[in-house]
Amino acid sequence: MEPILKIEKLSHVYSPGTPFETAALRDVDLEIYKGEILGVIGHTGSGKSTLIQHLNALIKPTSGRVLLDGHDINASKQSIREVRGRVGLVFQYPEYQLFEETVKKDIAFGPKNMKLPPEEIERRVMKAARFCGVGEELLDRAPFDLSGGQKRRVAIAGVIAMLPEVLVLDEPMAGLDPRGREEIMENILAYHDETGAAIVIVTHSMEEAARHASRMAVLEHGTVALSGTPEEVFSHGEELRRMGLATPVMTDVADKLCKLGVKLPGTVYTVEQMVNALLALEGGRHDAP
Amino acid sequence: MDNTVIKIDDLTFFYTPDDEDAAPQDVLSGVSLEIEKGSFVAVLGHNGSGKSTLARHLNALLLPKGGSVTVFGMDTRDEALMLEIRRRVGMVFQNPDNQIVSNVVEEDVAFAPENLGVPTPEIRQRVDEALKTVGMYQYRTHAPHLLSGGQKQRIAIAGVLAMRPKCVVFDEPTAMLDPQGRRDVMKIIGRMKNELGSTVILITHHMEEAALADRVVVMSDGQIVMDGPPRQIFTRVEELEALGLTVPGTVKLMWELRKRGLDVPLSTLTVDECAQALAARFAGK
Amino acid sequence: MLRDITLGQYFPGTTVVHRLDPRTKILMVVLYIAALFNAKNWISYAVVLAFLVFAIAVSRIRLSAMLRGLKPVVFIVVLTSLLNLFYARGEPIAHWWIFTITREGIKAAILMAARLIMLVMGTFMLTYTTSPIMLTYGLELLMNPLKKLKVPVHELAMMMSMALRLIPTLIEETDKIMSAQKARGAEFDTGNLIEKAKAMLPVLVPLFLSSFRRADELATAMEARCYHGGEGRTRLNVLKFAQRDYLAFAAGLLLLAAVIALKGFGL
Numbered sequence: 001m002e003p004i005l006k007i008e009k010l011s012h013v014y015s016p017g018t019p020f021e022t023a024a025l026r027d028v029d030l031e032i033y034k035g036e037i038l039g040v041i042g043h044t045g046s047g048k049s050t051l052i053q054h055l056n057a058l059i060k061p062t063s064g065r066v067l068l069d070g071h072d073i074n075a076s077k078q079s080i081r082e083v084r085g086r087v088g089l090v091f092q093y094p095e096y097q098l099f100e101e102t103v104k105k106d107i108a109f110g111p112k113n114m115k116l117p118p119e120e121i122e123r124r125v126m127k128a129a130r131f132c133g134v135g136e137e138l139l140d141r142a143p144f145d146l147s148g149g150q151k152r153r154v155a156i157a158g159v160i161a162m163l164p165e166v167l168v169l170d171e172p173m174a175g176l177d178p179r180g181r182e183e184i185m186e187n188i189l190a191y192h193d194e195t196g197a198a199i200v201i202v203t204h205s206m207e208e209a210a211r212h213a214s215r216m217a218v219l220e221h222g223t224v225a226l227s228g229t230p231e232e233v234f235s236h237g238e239e240l241r242r243m244g245l246a247t248p249v250m251t252d253v254a255d256k257l258c259k260l261g262v263k264l265p266g267t268v269y270t271v272e273q274m275v276n277a278l279l280a281l282e283g284g285r286h287d288a289p
Numbered sequence: 290m291d292n293t294v295i296k297i298d299d300l301t302f303f304y305t306p307d308d309e310d311a312a313p314q315d316v317l318s319g320v321s322l323e324i325e326k327g328s329f330v331a332v333l334g335h336n337g338s339g340k341s342t343l344a345r346h347l348n349a350l351l352l353p354k355g356g357s358v359t360v361f362g363m364d365t366r367d368e369a370l371m372l373e374i375r376r377r378v379g380m381v382f383q384n385p386d387n388q389i390v391s392n393v394v395e396e397d398v399a400f401a402p403e404n405l406g407v408p409t410p411e412i413r414q415r416v417d418e419a420l421k422t423v424g425m426y427q428y429r430t431h432a433p434h435l436l437s438g439g440q441k442q443r444i445a446i447a448g449v450l451a452m453r454p455k456c457v458v459f460d461e462p463t464a465m466l467d468p469q470g471r472r473d474v475m476k477i478i479g480r481m482k483n484e485l486g487s488t489v490i491l492i493t494h495h496m497e498e499a500a501l502a503d504r505v506v507v508m509s510d511g512q513i514v515m516d517g518p519p520r521q522i523f524t525r526v527e528e529l530e531a532l533g534l535t536v537p538g539t540v541k542l543m544w545e546l547r548k549r550g551l552d553v554p555l556s557t558l559t560v561d562e563c564a565q566a567l568a569a570r571f572a573g574k
Numbered sequence: 575m576l577r578d579i580t581l582g583q584y585f586p587g588t589t590v591v592h593r594l595d596p597r598t599k600i601l602m603v604v605l606y607i608a609a610l611f612n613a614k615n616w617i618s619y620a621v622v623l624a625f626l627v628f629a630i631a632v633s634r635i636r637l638s639a640m641l642r643g644l645k646p647v648v649f650i651v652v653l654t655s656l657l658n659l660f661y662a663r664g665e666p667i668a669h670w671w672i673f674t675i676t677r678e679g680i681k682a683a684i685l686m687a688a689r690l691i692m693l694v695m696g697t698f699m700l701t702y703t704t705s706p707i708m709l710t711y712g713l714e715l716l717m718n719p720l721k722k723l724k725v726p727v728h729e730l731a732m733m734m735s736m737a738l739r740l741i742p743t744l745i746e747e748t749d750k751i752m753s754a755q756k757a758r759g760a761e762f763d764t765g766n767l768i769e770k771a772k773a774m775l776p777v778l779v780p781l782f783l784s785s786f787r788r789a790d791e792l793a794t795a796m797e798a799r800c801y802h803g804g805e806g807r808t809r810l811n812v813l814k815f816a817q818r819d820y821l822a823f824a825a826g827l828l829l830l831a832a833v834i835a836l837k838g839f840g841l
Contacts, residue, residue: 044437044467058753081759089757097754099779109776113759144783148336158758175383175464177335177494179533204467207538244469249497249538249560256564262571271538275545281571282551348798372800380798386743387788388795390736392584393705399810401799406806416810430586434742448799 003031004198005055005087005166010064012050024050025222027064032166037192037199039213041206043244047222048202052168055200056087085114088164092171094155098143103134103154106143110162128161132187149180153187160191167191168200173208185212210234210248210269218245231267250274294361294456294488295324295347301355302342316342317511329482329489331499331519334508335533340492343508344458347490348378361455376405379449383461385441394444395420395429401452419447423477439470446477456488457481463495475501496523496537500558507532520556539563584705590818591633591703596712598819599700605826606696609833610689618836619688625829626692633703643698644691651690659683706738708811715813728804736792744785751780
């Protein structure tokens with residue numbers, strides 16, 4: 001399958017030639033495919049944030065290239081403008097970037113910058129608001145009057161309104177309560193399912209990556225240390241723990257069970273898988289209600 | 290001997306609305322709670338449930354509109370006791386960036402003792418001690434804004450410990466941290482409880498952290514709706530989910546298995562407990 | 575990048591210069607500036623420059639850091655030098671249209687550039703080697719006599735140190751907000767001046783809001799840590815003049831005296 005975004009030998013050095021010189025990324029190769037959900041994991045300072053800012057040309061590579069449909073995104077001003085429209089980037093705590101008088105105007109900021117006709121902007125705002133569960137009654141309110149979770153969803157809608165083919169989110173659920181986290185994740189999945197956009201989620205939470213990602217990339221010291229399906233990645237439990245990353249609780253339980261002499265088939269990393277694996281051990285006698 | 294260090298009696302609080310005609314909305318309505326010396330209490334609740342507002346009453350940052358809050362025998366409404374109350378009840382906030390006051394680590398940690406007029410040699414002693422407790426002593430001359438989020442939060446904790454408080458309230462201290470930072474903060478909380486004998490009140494959204502407490506208090510709409518040991522609270526899976534909360538993954542697993550008719554215990558809060566219970570049930574299969 | 579602004583940034587260290595009492599350093603900067611403005615000729619400039627170079631060498635501040643700090647003032651330096659170049663009267667050596675360059679003009683331009691650069695570098699020495707808290711503490715103590723005139727010295731000092739504390743955070747924040755708005759297609763480098771100013775709105779509004787939020791949270795955190803104004807406060811690091819302070823102060827006085835003496839000799 002053709003990747004929509006292809007990162008080739010990407011390196012990035014901050015403050016080159018100064019005492020603060022640091023290599024944030026080294027020779028990173030990574031592909032993002034149409035319609036996939038890629039979980040990017042790594043602890044603070046692993047290069048995650050630097051990596052995703054390369055995906056829509058906010059940072060230029062020190063060396064290497066980022067290709068969108070095979071074309072270098074940094075080739076020209078035009079290509080940069082194009083990638084900003086096609087690859088949407090939601091930063092951490094995006095609600096702190098809201099600035100317009102009304103929710104509607106704020107969501108329209110991206111489409112407006114894309115110089116779309118007014119009817120199209122209107123259409124997209126409504127669509128994005130719907131994806132993000134931002135009710136019509138909120139559209140004319142000031143974004144600053146909303147609750148934390150609502151603000152977050154408005155901010156994400158502001159990026160979704162550009163209808164990006166790749167939606168990149170940096171810790172989209174950070175700081176929210178469990179229900180808020182659940183809602184945001186549902187919004188993102190709705191956008192993914194209906195438009196077929198590729199989703200890249202940067203997260204600390206192994207549980208969330210385990211539940212939703214179709215593929216994962218683990219970053220350490222500016223390189224991709226592990227990548228593959230969640231099964232493949234979570235089978236490297238020891239390595240993940242050595243990197244200071246937590247493995248999903250269910251993987252930990254499965255590992256312990258194995259030590260206690262109960263062997264489960266395959267790699268287990270979600271509650272659902274664990275239930276099924278244990279039921280299989282029982283001999284499939286118990287059907288789910 | 291009375292072991293109660295914090296006594297909240299029928300506490301009501303609301304913010305005065307900007308619009309004078311609007312009726313004020315209660316943020317806390319009729320909260321009563323007693324906290325024992327040396328205990329570790331986790332407070333859960335969805336955003337807007339009143340947890341943080343409750344926390345801010347414990348060191349007189351907010352004062353009751355109705356009812357009373359008594360900490361270490363002192364009524365928080367007594368203005369003359371304000372400093373004494375804040376010295377006894379320290380508070381760590383969510384965003385480390387917004388609680389660090391100095392550009393040098395040790396000067397930041399010294400801020401509270403300086404405010405309290407502690408003599409200089411003793412400030413030095415307290416600062417060093419607090420930085421060692423949080424494992425940041427080697428960073429004492431660094432600039433905090435160049436440290437990681439987890440390290441900054443440890444500095445903020447040291448800044449509170451330097452007051453030598455008897456009780457520390459943590460208001461979502463790990464919400465903005467990565468797993469490593471989160472583990473470090475939880476380790477420090479454990480040390481404070483076990484080695485320093487502090488009373489710890491932890492507001493959190495992370496059920497795994499709450500599972501480590503002696504007692505879990507659940508809030509919703511400005512009221513306390515559940516109160517008990519974690520082993521008991523977390524078995525009330527459906528009630529918690531209805532409140533917009535979750536349970537630790539290990540409990541969730543057991544609950545799903547029980548739903549399917551398997552006879553497994555529900556109150557397994559740790560991975561070890563969970564694995565052992567499952568091993569006992571599935572051994573030899 | 576905004577991050578490169580090092581104005582008011584402290585480089586921690588343990589050299590003699592770092593350990594000097596902030597009051598000494600503030601007074602030395604005052605003496606140094608006085609000397610600089612009394613310098614009228616190559617020789618006196620050389621004396622002041624030697625003093626500066628010596629201080630930089632002892633403090634082990636990298637020259638690159640010093641030069642980077644000059645970046646924001648390059649424009650002013652160039653502008654004032656040009657003005658001096660064209661406006662000084664004297665013996666013309668080149669002439670073009672309405673511009674006349676004189677020997678005196680060249681000298682004035684070079685000396686003016688040197689004066690400005692040395693002025694900036696000298697004050698940077700203070701901020702590079704003194705933690706902002708120490709700096710404000712020093713200022714607070716120096717201004718203490720003003721308390722008698724009901725000047726809120728402690729409050730001013732605290733405001734200043736809070737501002738200094740928040741600068742790096744706000745710079746980082748500005749960077750982040752700009753990136754986020756760029757990701758939504760905002761362009762900050764196209765269009766005329768008015769369009770550019772308008773384009774900054776999506777950055778300035780969130781920045782103001784977040785500054786207020788931060789200030790509010792910081793104030794709460796300070797209260798929680800028993801802050802209640804300057805009354806009865808003690809200090810972790812108490813300022814006490816040491817022998818080195820007297821020596822440094824003497825050196826500063828000597829510098830000023832030397833420059834004034836040179837001026838007296840018409841040099």
